[in-house]
Amino acid sequence: MGFFDRLRQGLARTKEQLVRRFDAVVESADAPERRGQPIEAGTLEEIEELLISADVGVSATARIVETLRTTTDRTESLRDLVKHEIRAILDAASPPLVNGHTPRVVLVVGVNGTGKTTTVGKLANLARTSGARPLICAADTFRAAAVEQLDVWARRAGVDIVRARAGADPAAVVYDAIASAKAKGRDPIIVDTAGRLHTRVNLMSELQKIRRIAAREVEGAPHDVLLVLDATVGQNGITQAREFMHAAGVNGIVLAKLDGTAKGGVAVAIAQDLKLPIRYAGVGEGIDDLIPFSPQEYVDALFEHTW
Numbered sequence: 001m002g003f004f005d006r007l008r009q010g011l012a013r014t015k016e017q018l019v020r021r022f023d024a025v026v027e028s029a030d031a032p033e034r035r036g037q038p039i040e041a042g043t044l045e046e047i048e049e050l051l052i053s054a055d056v057g058v059s060a061t062a063r064i065v066e067t068l069r070t071t072t073d074r075t076e077s078l079r080d081l082v083k084h085e086i087r088a089i090l091d092a093a094s095p096p097l098v099n100g101h102t103p104r105v106v107l108v109v110g111v112n113g114t115g116k117t118t119t120v121g122k123l124a125n126l127a128r129t130s131g132a133r134p135l136i137c138a139a140d141t142f143r144a145a146a147v148e149q150l151d152v153w154a155r156r157a158g159v160d161i162v163r164a165r166a167g168a169d170p171a172a173v174v175y176d177a178i179a180s181a182k183a184k185g186r187d188p189i190i191v192d193t194a195g196r197l198h199t200r201v202n203l204m205s206e207l208q209k210i211r212r213i214a215a216r217e218v219e220g221a222p223h224d225v226l227l228v229l230d231a232t233v234g235q236n237g238i239t240q241a242r243e244f245m246h247a248a249g250v251n252g253i254v255l256a257k258l259d260g261t262a263k264g265g266v267a268v269a270i271a272q273d274l275k276l277p278i279r280y281a282g283v284g285e286g287i288d289d290l291i292p293f294s295p296q297e298y299v300d301a302l303f304e305h306t307w
Contacts, residue, residue: 008301010283014264026078055234057269090295093271103187105221110228112195115256121153122290135186137177138163139170234263256282
């Protein structure tokens, strides 16, 4: 399947929760004879409830509902008005990527259990199949199991990996990975870091040390700091993201496990509340089930008629 088909499949549960009910709510409001009339308060309340239930978030939902309430010269359907507003929220948080210096250093951060280590393997596979020659850096030296797991993913993806013994200094492993990438012409370097909570001061200090080493060895590094969020936790992921933004300099989101939740609207909440772009979406457990996130394709997949 293509990227769009996989995104559509990943959003199936969210669509079932939101769009079927949405169409039932707006059917009468979108009748031709009502197009020029204000939207009834009861309809707006039902739309608000639906958006909240899909984890679109309070702030984004308020913005969307206010747009509907203040649209007086209505030529578009409510469905299209909502689609356009969601697209505008997502687009505003998605600045274009800057290529910058090479090798590109990508730090992958997050709490344990979000799918962080598997995301590193999938990112490497995606880069390789796109024509790059990536290198994985196993900088999670706190868990021997994490290094072994990542080694399996590296073999599956057919990419090089730099690893060290359990308990080694993670920043030293990053230093070795950058040296190896420069010597072998590997780019990008995708760094798996230890799962951490923002309350673990020592782990956050370690992450800052990794950032300093990367910046010393490659100008502008780390170029990407991607926070892996579990889509199934919904709004709780927003709180996680705020703390990591302050401590780790996060500049992009990987929304994992999108296929396992009816809360896929959290993508809109992330864009509205955090002004962070979603770079990738996880839509399954396979090595190919990580796809570049597209605001246009997200909206099209979410509101596509399939019945």
